[in-house]
Amino acid sequence: MFFYYGVIFFLSSLSRFHPALDPLIHHDKIIHFMEFGILGALLSRAVLWNDWHRILKIRWWLFGLFFSTFAAASDEFHQLHIPRREIDMLDWMADLTGSMTGYILYWRISFLVKKRKLV
16 A cells, blocks of 8 residues: 555656656546545555554544545645646545545445355
């Protein structure tokens, strides 16, 4: 999970992408949603497998919301210091929405798989 966030952090530090990616840049909200959706699924896997939410006495979704908000905000704040990059609140919302969607989808799928194994 932390390695993947490092990859996101590295990609957001690039001030220019390869020219072949220019058509995709116009769909950047979808890209933000997808990359943070993967991060959310990895976060959900980490929380559910390690029972962090039980140890810390917080709800699983609250931990996911906190970390997702922090990761998305720090990614956007990081871009403030990169030439030709800027903070965009819509990017932050796409990051946060994608992360929470991946987090909830992974949790729900793992719940259904566990339930099916018990039957």
